[in-house]
Amino acid sequence: MSRSVRLVPACTSLLVTLSLSLSFSLALTACSGGGGGGVQGTPGGSGVRDPYFPKAGNGGYDVSHYSLRLDYEPDDEQLSGTAVVTARATQDLSAFDLDLTGMDVEEATVEGEAARWNRVGQELTVRPGDELDDGETFEVRVRYSGTPQTLTDPDGSEEGWLPTETGAVGLGEPNGSMAWFPGNHHPSDKATYDIAVTVPEGLQAVSNGELTGETTTGGRTTFSWHTAEPMASYLATVAVGDYKVSRSTAGDVPVYTAVAPGQVKASAKVLARLPEVLDWAETNFGPYPFSSAGAIVGGEDDAGYALETQNRPFFPGAPDTGLLVHELAHQWFGDSVTPKTWRDMWLNEGFATYAEWLWEEDEGGDTAQETFDALYDHGEETYEDLWAFPPAKPTSAAHLSDEGPVYQRAAMVVHKIRQTVGDDAFYDIVQGWTAAHRHGNADTDDFTAYVEEQAPDEDFDAIWEDWLYGDGKPGSP
Ligand code: TRP
Ligand code: ZN
16 A cells, blocks of 8 residues: 655654554544644545445535546546545534545645545555645645546445447446545535546537537647536436537527437437427426536447436436436436435335326326226236335435335335326426425425425325335225
8 A cells, every 4th residue: 555654753653653553533533633633533434424335425514616637548447537526524523534436546635735545445544744634625636547437336336447349338326426436425425526537539528517628639639628507426327428419409408419320220210309308397496507418329239327427317228208207307306306315215216117107198198096006906017016115214324226116116106196186286286396405405294294394285105105114005096
């Protein structure tokens, strides 16, 4: 392990001893007098106690901005990066963690000064030379390099950094972003981003937000992307490849799509409907929450699923219209209104799935009621686990994305609300909800309280008890 040595003299012997053990926090306690200012800080937490991913995120600070400079060489899968993270301390801090897995850390600085750092599992612990005061804004800079890891998440799917035929794609739900940049990787800490990616000339590098620059020198091209609206780190993406890029508009919103050459033909028709889908979604869910839109269509084998990466969802191969509707609906439900914890996942998937039902209804296919009834009567033929657990209480991290309970049954919860209040009130509630938490975070309690507040004459107790929190198949539709 390499780390820069800038020891406070009084702590030297203790730290040398402990650098061989895993107990970095013990060293911090023993040395906390050495940090400068009057108040003694303590280390920030190594997680934010998410019910499903206790190590995800970190305590003691709040990130406002990530500035990432990445250089990727697809031939040998080498990524080198510099991450500058701007954050505000939420306690006096002697040290704090970032989440990063794999990669070699070369240097860490805090406020421009070399900092000590240490790594255990996904925790990169940074100890600034001067302690940080509660409320202080600071900049931590990390230089790192290596071959980023492909991670297998608890449900068995692959995320993190996924090499493709001509490049790679970074996908981060729920934990994958820590494979390609150090950060506070929990959905509760949203931030703005600048992501600059340098790749061999001739390849494209696509990310979130808007393209603000593209320059080529010495056979390498740098694409600079800016995300002005807050983003959860699991929605950050970088896609490197020989994409065919198209630009258009949807109303006032610029649209940037990048499509793998083998998928151009198959996706032309569905992508042409993107403006129409956004317009439809605005009518139902409220104003589009971001300043640009688009899609990234990779090869069919690039990933095992589509993901609602902010502004520009990723699809492994040409999507059908239903999937496009689903991922675009996530821009409201998940990307703009983001879960506070991974337990609140049904708020993402239930609404994105219900959007598919509504689209089908509005296109003259089955009504949402018909979809609901078919699921209720024999849905377990398609989704074996439909009644296995309630949407708001997944049994474990491995089941967070189970389509039966977390997508379909959660959409049934949304439909029960619509049945209860009627269409006019339902759309008011949905639009009010996306407005109330626009660019923020919300959890299940926020949602149920909001619905009750908007429809004070209705009784939702049975819906919450049976459909949202109750075990087994609810008694009557
Ligand atoms: N959110 C994605 C979608 O429905 C699916 C997905 C990909 C997912 N990776 C995940 C869901 C990890 C839960 C956990 O569009
Ligand atoms: Zn989804």
